[in-house]
Amino acid sequence: CLLLFSSKVFGGQELSSTVDDQCNPEVASWTSWFNTQNPKTTNGNDIEDISIIRKSYPEAARCDTVLNVEYSVLGKTNNDTSLYQTLVNNNGVVCMGSPTSRCPDYSVRFCCPNKQEYISQQCGQTFRQPHTNSPLRIVNGFQAIPHSLPWAVSLQYKDVHDCGGVIIDQWHILTAAHCLDYSNDLGNFYVRVGAHN
Numbered sequence: 001c002l003l004l005f006s007s008k009v010f011g012g013q014e015l016s017s018t019v020d021d022q023c024n025p026e027v028a029s030w031t032s033w034f035n036t037q038n039p040k041t042t043n044g045n046d047i048e049d050i051s052i053i054r055k056s057y058p059e060a061a062r063c064d065t066v067l068n069v070e071y072s073v074l075g076k077t078n079n080d081t082s083l084y085q086t087l088v089n090n091n092g093v094v095c096m097g098s099p100t101s102r103c104p105d106y107s108v109r110f111c112c113p114n115k116q117e118y119i120s121q122q123c124g125q126t127f128r129q130p131h132t133n134s135p136l137r138i139v140n141g142f143q144a145i146p147h148s149l150p151w152a153v154s155l156q157y158k159d160v161h162d163c164g165g166v167i168i169d170q171w172h173i174l175t176a177a178h179c180l181d182y183s184n185d186l187g188n189f190y191v192r193v194g195a196h197n
Contacts, residue, residue: 023111028067031059035074035107044084044097048108051091063112066090074105146196154192155179165191 023030034053039046048071053060071093084097092110095103144152155163155175163179173191180189 023068028111028113030070031063031110031112032057033072033107033109034060035105038105039095039097039102040105044099044102046093046095046097046103046106048092048106049094050110053092053108060110062115063110065113066110067113068111069093069108070111071106071108074107144196147194150194154195156190156192157185158188161192162189167193 034048034057036048036053036056037046050060050063050066054063067090069088069090069092071088083101084095084103086093086095086103086106088094092108093106095106097103151167153165153167153173154161155165155173163175165173165175165179168174180186
């Protein structure tokens with residue numbers, strides 16, 4: 001998803017579309033605000049680009065994927081006849097001006113995925129700690145914490161839970177032999193993965 005727009009400013013008034021400032025806190029978070037260039041020292045231009053910012057700020061280096069960008073104007077130019085163009089996308093803000101038509105001084109922040117969402121994707125690892133201190137194991141057990149045992153599956157026969165199983169690899173499920181009582185009817189079996197209840 002790219003957020004693109006250009007804005008032309010005449011006499012210090014910015015005419016532009018708005019940028020969506022949403023960042024879902026369940027899976028992502030905003031970085032701090034960054035301001036790496038000042039139009040007064042860069043021939044009227046202001047480029048706040050994530051690839052440049054990553055090199056200077058460790059916090060931005062964690063942002064491998066940019067989900068959204070928010071920008072702010074720190075200071076407008078004093079030139080009432082200013083004319084410049086601004087582009088905002090997932091890389092940041094690029095404003096092209098000139099020494100006589102300077103851009104405003106922009107700062108940006110980036111919405112980046114939280115790292116815990118991308119911990120290892122290997123089998124046998126979970127993001128949630130399961131219950132481990134109950135003496136009850138199979139018969140009349142206890143309610144599992146949702147999604148704390150991602151390798152556990154429901155073996156379904158004709159859309160009804162029949163047995164449990166565990167994922168061995170991407171192609172194999174381990175279950176008890178008696179669970180396949182309908183061995184001549186394998187077309188009606190399927191495995192339900194990632195469900196709770």
